[in-house]
Amino acid sequence: MxxxxxxxxxxxxxxxxxxxxxxxxxxxxxxxxxxxxxxxxxxxxxxxxxxxxxxxxxxxxxxxxxxxxxxxxxSPIGFHDLDELISTTLESGKTPLFLILDQLSDARNFGAIIRTAECTGVNGIIIQKQGSAPVNGDTVKTSAGAVFNVPICKVDHIKDAVFHLQSCDIKTVAATEKTDHTIYDIDFKTPVAIIMGNEERGVNPSVLKVVDEKAKLPMFGTIESLNVSVACGAFLYEAVRQRLS
Missing domain, CATH: 3.30.1330.30 (Ribosomal protein L30/S12)
Structure with missing residues (x-):
């Protein structure tokens, strides 16, 4: 650092x-x-x-x-106000695509996710003030500078962000193994916010209770989970695929 x-x-x-x-x-x-x-x-x-x-x-x-x-x-960046970011995105006429990171702890994973988010047109990333990975030199380097191009919002609680997005008719989809639905069962063409969880424990159970939908990636190997940045990339590019088709 x-x-x-x-x-x-x-x-x-x-x-x-x-x-x-x-x-x-x-x-x-x-x-x-x-x-x-x-x-x-x-x-x-x-x-x-x-x-x-x-x-x-x-x-x-x-x-x-x-x-x-x-x-x-x-922080090498300034943080955005969530309400203003949502309003600006809706006024732009684009179909909103937000990303919520529920207490992601590793700065390099954070940076890799920001890089993918920038490449897939994510309108903004939402993190919690407490317990989240820092925006530091590792984040900047791993993001290949994308951290300066994607708006990042800090909120007191992830659940508050979920409720706020839902009130603006933006669907919330949590990435979790605790569901029978895969990402291919989800409609990502509508306004949506994808929620990725902590590297060890995943999305907080209290957050899972309030989201609109849950989805998982189909797994065929003996290892039960992917690195969170890789999983996030799969979710985001499924959203891109649907919106291009």
Whole structure:
């Protein structure tokens, strides 16, 4: 991770957050103590900034500077407002195609998905503020720069985004093995948002309960699942195939 995309030191991070800098994620040292650290944690929670506790070794890998138990990554992009993005997409006259990533954790998977999303004409990607992969140097590199071309929205909860899209007559389709329907049973010609889940646990069960449809990829091998970026590509290109036919 490049130093120009980082802020280190507790006071510096507090000031950056309070000044309105686009902070993608804050890494805090496990078991760190002190009044200043408590103040940082309060600011992070108040401003709803994505954060996680990590071992000091992780922080030392992020920077060789005196980090005081806290390192923040600055997002290389600005994030979009979901309501405005939906409105703009609907007004464009194009059939909306959105992508929701339910707490995807790996930055390289994220970048690969963004690259495919850009190639398939996705109108926007929606992620959750907490628990999502950071938009960092790995994301930018793996996306081949596509991260600068696809609007990305951050929301407090994925379910809120699902409800919002549904209220705008945009169908939500979750990628999950917990269904008898394959992607070839789904009509992707209509306005749709495809939901891809976390690498380990998939789409959150609470999200699965509220989506309009569920779909899986047919599997014929002994391995039970695909890498999430590969699976996402299959879903997106099935949408492209249907819309071209």
């Amino acid at each position: 490049k130093n120009e995309n980082q802020i280190f030191g507790i006071r510096a991070i507090i000031e950056a957050i309070n000044s309105g800098a686009v902070i993608d994620k804050v890494f805090l040292q496990k078991d760190a103590q002190g009044e200043l650290m408590k103040e940082l944690l309060k600011v992070v929670k108040t401003k709803n900034v994505n954060f996680s506790y990590v071992p000091v070794e992780k922080l030392n890998r992020l920077t060789s500077m005196n980090h005081q138990g806290a390192v923040a990554t600055i």
